[in-house]
Amino acid sequence: MRKTLFFIITSFACLNAYCQKKYSDIKFVGKTFTIDTSSLDKTSIVSLIYDFPEANAKNKLPRLVNQAIDSYHTDYESLIGEKFKCTEAKPFDSNQKFYLKLYSKKLGIFYAVSANGYYYKPRVGDLTCVEDERSMDTKGFKRLDSLSLLYLNKTFWIKSKEQNTYNAQNDIYDNAGTSSLRFKPVTVLKFTLSDNKFNPYRVFAKTSGGQMIYFDFELEKGERYGEMAMHNVNGRNIFEPRNRLSDGFFMKNPALTPSLIKAIKKGDIYIGMSAKTVELIKGKPDDINRTTNAYGVREQWVYRSQGEYYYFDNGKLTSVQN
Numbered sequence: 001m002r003k004t005l006f007f008i009i010t011s012f013a014c015l016n017a018y019c020q021k022k023y024s025d026i027k028f029v030g031k032t033f034t035i036d037t038s039s040l041d042k043t044s045i046v047s048l049i050y051d052f053p054e055a056n057a058k059n060k061l062p063r064l065v066n067q068a069i070d071s072y073h074t075d076y077e078s079l080i081g082e083k084f085k086c087t088e089a090k091p092f093d094s095n096q097k098f099y100l101k102l103y104s105k106k107l108g109i110f111y112a113v114s115a116n117g118y119y120y121k122p123r124v125g126d127l128t129c130v131e132d133e134r135s136m137d138t139k140g141f142k143r144l145d146s147l148s149l150l151y152l153n154k155t156f157w158i159k160s161k162e163q164n165t166y167n168a169q170n171d172i173y174d175n176a177g178t179s180s181l182r183f184k185p186v187t188v189l190k191f192t193l194s195d196n197k198f199n200p201y202r203v204f205a206k207t208s209g210g211q212m213i214y215f216d217f218e219l220e221k222g223e224r225y226g227e228m229a230m231h232n233v234n235g236r237n238i239f240e241p242r243n244r245l246s247d248g249f250f251m252k253n254p255a256l257t258p259s260l261i262k263a264i265k266k267g268d269i270y271i272g273m274s275a276k277t278v279e280l281i282k283g284k285p286d287d288i289n290r291t292t293n294a295y296g297v298r299e300q301w302v303y304r305s306q307g308e309y310y311y312f313d314n315g316k317l318t319s320v321q322n
Helices: 002-023 052-057 130-151 258-266 275-282
Strands: 032-035 044-049 064-066 084-091 098-104 108-113 127-129 155-158 163-167 172-178 185-193 201-207 212-217 228-233 236-241 287-293 296-303 308-313 316-321
Touching (some): 032 130, 052 098, 052 108, 130 185, 130 201, 258 275
Antiparallel strands (some): 032 127, 044 064, 044 108, 084 098, 163 172, 163 212, 185 201, 201 212, 228 236, 287 296, 296 308
16 A cells, blocks of 8 residues: 555656646757847846846845846846857746746856746747747748638628728838728738737738728637737837637628617617627626526626626626626
C-alpha cells in the first residue's frame, strides 16, 4: 500500500513538473524576443525588469526600465531594437504566472513577467517573440486562403455598431467609426493580415453604393476572447475588444423590419423584445445566469459597468432592473 501511494504521489509530482515545463520552458526557452515599438509606453518598457526574482522573493517592487537617467535606469534607448534570448522560464505563483530570463550580449540579463498568467502569441506585454510571430504569419496566410474560399464575393450584413471605412483611391483608413451603414448588405472583397496583433485578420467589404469598410478580427478561441486590448493606430493608443468575424457581420440576412432597425439604432428597449435584439442594442452581457424550470428557461443578463440587469423568459424580455 505504501509503495503504491508513494508511486502515485511521485507520478503526480512528475506530471505536475512536466506540465509546468510544458507550460513555460518549451514555449519560451531558446526563443528570441524584441521590443514591440507599436505598443511601447513612451516613458518605460513595462515588460522588462532588472531584478525580478530577488524582488519577488523579498516581496519588494522590482526596478523597471524607464527613461530616468540615474544609476539604476540607463538602458531605455539602447534596448530599442535589441534582441534577447530566453534562457529560462519559470512559473512563480499558484496561478501559473511566469517570468522569463532574457539575455542580451550587449546589455546583460533582464527579466520579463507575464502580468496575467497567459501567453497570447506572440507577445508578453510590450515584447514580441520573433519565432512565434514568424510562425503566426505563415499560419495566417494559410488561414487567409481558407477564409477567401469560404466567403469571397459572398453577401454579409453589417452587425457591428460602428464601422471603419477605407478610401482605396487615397489609401486612407478611417477608424473614427460610423453607424450609418449598420444592417446594410455588403459584398466581401478580400481578406488580409492586419497591423493589429490582437485582431490579426482584416476583411474588406463594399456596400452597393460603393462605400468600402474594413473589420479586424481573430480566429483563435479561448478565455481571452472579448477582452479589451490596446494597440497603436496612427500614433495614438486605442482600446478595442478582440473580435470574431461574427461580431462584425451577419452571415445570413437578419430580416429585421424597418421599425425594429429604427428602434435598435435609437436604443429603444421594451418588454417582449427578443434577447438577440437586446444584445444588438446593449452588446454582450458580462454574465448570463440561467435557470431551467417546468415553464422553460429564465435568464438574467448582467451589465456590470452600467449596473443593469435584464430578465428573459424563453428568449423574451420580461423585466429590467437598474
